[in-house]
Amino acid sequence: MHALLKDHSNLAFHALRSDPPPGPLENQQELVIVIVAGLDVFSSITNLSKTSPLCRGLQSPMRALWPHILKWAALLRPVQTRNVWRHRSLAGCGIISSILESYYMLMCDTTYAKPFLHINNTIVEHAFELWKLYPRYTTSPNSETLATANTSIWIVRILHRMLVQHGGGATAEDRALFIDKLAHVVGSKRALYDTIARQTDFLAEMGLQRTLHDAISTVWTDHYDLLITLVGIPRFARSKVPATTIASVVSAATKCLKRRETRYGAFPAVKLLNALCSMVKSNRSLVHAVDAGVFDLVRSLSEERESIEDPSISDFIRLLCAGLYHAQVIRAFVRRHRDSIPLSRTSKALGRATWRDVARLASEAGAMYASTLKGKAWQCQFDCSNTMGPHNRRVQICPCANAFYCSGSCQRMRRFTHLDSCCSDESPWGLHGIISLADALFICIAVWAYIDRNAAIIGRELSSLRLNQSSLRLNQSSPRIKQRRKCAQLVKQAVVRVDITDVLPDARHEVDTRTVYMPDAPPAGSIPVAVEVVLRAGKTSATRFLPFTYPRDYFKH
Numbered sequence: 001m002h003a004l005l006k007d008h009s010n011l012a013f014h015a016l017r018s019d020p021p022p023g024p025l026e027n028q029q030e031l032v033i034v035i036v037a038g039l040d041v042f043s044s045i046t047n048l049s050k051t052s053p054l055c056r057g058l059q060s061p062m063r064a065l066w067p068h069i070l071k072w073a074a075l076l077r078p079v080q081t082r083n084v085w086r087h088r089s090l091a092g093c094g095i096i097s098s099i100l101e102s103y104y105m106l107m108c109d110t111t112y113a114k115p116f117l118h119i120n121n122t123i124v125e126h127a128f129e130l131w132k133l134y135p136r137y138t139t140s141p142n143s144e145t146l147a148t149a150n151t152s153i154w155i156v157r158i159l160h161r162m163l164v165q166h167g168g169g170a171t172a173e174d175r176a177l178f179i180d181k182l183a184h185v186v187g188s189k190r191a192l193y194d195t196i197a198r199q200t201d202f203l204a205e206m207g208l209q210r211t212l213h214d215a216i217s218t219v220w221t222d223h224y225d226l227l228i229t230l231v232g233i234p235r236f237a238r239s240k241v242p243a244t245t246i247a248s249v250v251s252a253a254t255k256c257l258k259r260r261e262t263r264y265g266a267f268p269a270v271k272l273l274n275a276l277c278s279m280v281k282s283n284r285s286l287v288h289a290v291d292a293g294v295f296d297l298v299r300s301l302s303e304e305r306e307s308i309e310d311p312s313i314s315d316f317i318r319l320l321c322a323g324l325y326h327a328q329v330i331r332a333f334v335r336r337h338r339d340s341i342p343l344s345r346t347s348k349a350l351g352r353a354t355w356r357d358v359a360r361l362a363s364e365a366g367a368m369y370a371s372t373l374k375g376k377a378w379q380c381q382f383d384c385s386n387t388m389g390p391h392n393r394r395v396q397i398c399p400c401a402n403a404f405y406c407s408g409s410c411q412r413m414r415r416f417t418h419l420d421s422c423c424s425d426e427s428p429w430g431l432h433g434i435i436s437l438a439d440a441l442f443i444c445i446a447v448w449a450y451i452d453r454n455a456a457i458i459g460r461e462l463s464s465l466r467l468n469q470s471s472l473r474l475n476q477s478s479p480r481i482k483q484r485r486k487c488a489q490l491v492k493q494a495v496v497r498v499d500i501t502d503v504l505p506d507a508r509h510e511v512d513t514r515t516v517y518m519p520d521a522p523p524a525g526s527i528p529v530a531v532e533v534v535l536r537a538g539k540t541s542a543t544r545f546l547p548f549t550y551p552r553d554y555f556k557h
């Protein structure tokens, strides 16, 4: 074998080592075929040198070929310039799969590959390019195309493991190489999400071929695992994910479910959806997912036996259920499923979330939305924030979502005290547009309903707080408080904090006290109970006081 490798008359390796001829390679079909054969022999021998102890000695002559592999791959890889494919006519020779295979073999040799990549960083660029463009190389779905896609996914995963993951001993320089090259090849953050959509659509199309059913299952897992890794890199995080990306993933997963052999491909899809919906600032991604029909998807999946072992389905269902406390999400749900939400009031206690939880919450929230927000019935439900009457029956909400007014005069009377809490940018609860005014109102209504349901329990918890002796004893030594003492009252106010970040089986609450400054404080026993909400939209979590309070007596049932 050694003799064979050293023998320069060996056609394949001799051609690999030689310099490329001037002029276009399209006219050199024979040479191209020999080069491709050379790449294949390189891959086979490298593989052999790793698996068989007898061939270990071949590793170093193979490494000596790396620069030549790179030189030819750079010339032969398909490049799209001005919408024209260079060397497309050569694609039939299996160029792409041979290049990918030799890159794969090269990169598996991590110890030597890493320094090589730093010196010849174009290879990293090629790897990303071959991965990004795999849906474009061919229009005919066959096992070879699928294998090409799979290898290109694997190469990027190996690169990530070698250059980014902490376990792989990656340095800051390694990470920069990976991230800079990926950013360069992909173009923009948005383009990465377009690539996700294109690749997912392509694989879904391939999955329709009967002959590929078995092979595609593992490709789905690798595809989604890679994407979850890539969108998790802070440089590629977006505050919004395009609706087309989410629609592609939902639709591909739905196609997977149609056949027993491909069903497993739907599980990692939900994992990616979970990542896409949790990484953005708002509930916008969740709305896109609901619009694309994600409920039907989780409905099929949560009944599957695998979902017991796979926590990602249950996690996503929890996210979806918490989303149903937001007007945007429930509106999308009603829009998509109108009358077809299957009723399921008896959700079995399985210890994990299932579609039945979504169905129960969606029908409750849908009914609440229809009866309060749609007909503006909420306008009669809340009281004007101005303390002095008389008031009109109906109220409006301030754009900051921190106050209700029944009239312009009430708003003017209250303006002076409200200015402090009214957010200057007028976005609800100062969350910079992450939730809409309708969301804020719906949260108020849902929390109102929750407190109503749980009034007796909350009442018991409030009495254990011993608020009666709570008129705070002022600390005489504190000069700041001394100054205010003439007109000020520091009082202890009871607060019911309702957490709607996880609503299965229901939202949860805790009762607490806070010390507030009330210039015209009523006697301790009649200080109203304030309400606070802990909410989450995408990756944003926030705690806000709601613009209404309860008289202490409300809870004395």
Ligand SMILES: [Zn+2]
Pocket: 384, 385, 386, 389, 390, 391, 392, 405, 406, 407, 410
């Ligand atoms: Zn009023």
Ligand SMILES: [Zn+2]
Pocket: 398, 399, 400, 401, 402, 403, 418, 421, 422, 423
């Ligand atoms: Zn306001």
